[in-house]
Amino acid sequence: MANTGIGVSFDPNDMTSWYFRDLSRAEATRLLLNETESGVFLVRDSKTITGDYVLCVREDDRVSHYIINRVVSADGTIRFRIGDQLFADMPALLAFYRLHYLDTTPLVRPLPQALAKVAAPPPQQPHQVLELVIAKFDFSGNDADDLPFRRGERLMVINRDEEQWWTARNSLGRTGSIPVPYVQRILDPSGVPYPPAEALNHLADPPSPPSIKHPQQRTNMQRTLPALARVKQPRVPNAYDKTALKLEEGDIIKVTKININGQWEGELHGKIGHFPFTCVEFLDENQAS
Incomplete structure (x- = not known):
């Protein structure tokens, strides 16, 4: 999917163009999937933590939702954090990602505000089960x-x-x-x-765990960290993302943090960074020892 490249002009100081307030995740996804150009974005309020935001971006064939934390320091200074990057304000954050890639694209232009006001979801059968x-x-x-x-x-x-x-x-x-x-x-x-x-x-059948090879093994979310995991799927990160780890099949990575969004954190070959949890599998205690 083509975009017009790094450095495309939009005004990050024009909050009325990119801030969509309490737009829902589902509606943001639907609106951005209707766009044909990577890099179209919007910023919405986080529904989980008051004061935080979510940067929603059209990337390739998906919509990515990046959490932006509002960080207040001891002296009352407010900054905004996305990943491990800190910015003085939201315009500075958007200006940075206008020139740098998030995952597969920089920010190109905000979604037109008018689309959120007039667009309606297509009619759909209620609760159609797939x-x-x-x-x-x-x-x-x-x-x-x-x-x-x-x-x-x-x-x-x-x-x-x-x-x-x-x-x-x-x-x-x-x-x-x-x-x-x-x-x-x-x-x-x-x-x-x-x-x-x-x-x-x-x-309505009684809940039962999915079949796994080792029924007594702890789930990933219950894992005591740090813990060792083996890379089962190689991954070459975007060259512009300096915090992403390059993974080779068979590598042993030390997992240090499990995030609910699926981007885990760990250490590999002396480098600390993040990676998709679908690329690794934990070693059992016998393998790790």
């Missing part, structure tokens, strides 16, 4: 639009919004966004997903 999934890990949610769940809980997928985030409904009828890497599909005995009508019958 398939049934079961949770591999607990998920407490980090946004008001998220759907919290517990390991072993069954959920109905009703929309595949993004590659890494889907919309699902639980047995109580609550809907919200779920992280795809935290769930796995429930298949019938022949190895195919249950038909939607039959999936409804299985939703």
Whole structure:
């Protein structure tokens, strides 16, 4: 997906152009997915922590949501943090990422405000079930639009919004966004997903953990850190992201922090940085010793 490149002009000081206040995650995703150009963005309020923000960016075939923390120092100075970068104010943050890549793109232009005022979601059958999934890990949610769940809980997928985030409904009828890497599909005995009508019958089944090779092994979210993990999928990070780790299959990485957004932190070859948790698997205690 093409964009017009680094250094494209927009005014980061014009807050009315990029600040979308209390726009929901789902609506931000829908609006940005309608854009054909990478680098289109908006800033919305965090629904989880008052005073924090979320930078939503169209990147390739997905929409990324970056948490921006409002940091108040002991002397009362306010700064804004995204990843490990600190900025004096929001315009400075946006100006920086106008010239630097986030993951796959710099910021190119804000989403037109008018789109949020007049656009309406396409008509959709209520609670149309696509398939049934079961949770591999607990998920407490980090946004008001998220759907919290517990390991072993069954959920109905009703929309595949993004590659890494889907919309699902639980047995109580609550809907919200779920992280795809935290769930796995429930298949019938022949190895195919249950038909939607039959999936409804299985939703209320007693929760049970997904099948794993070592039932007594702790879940990732319960892991005592730091802990060693093996790289199972290589990854070459964007050259502009100096905090991302380059991963080679078979590398042993020391995981130091597990973030709910799926970007974990660790140390590899003396370098500290972040990486997608889907690229690694923890070593069991015997392997690590």
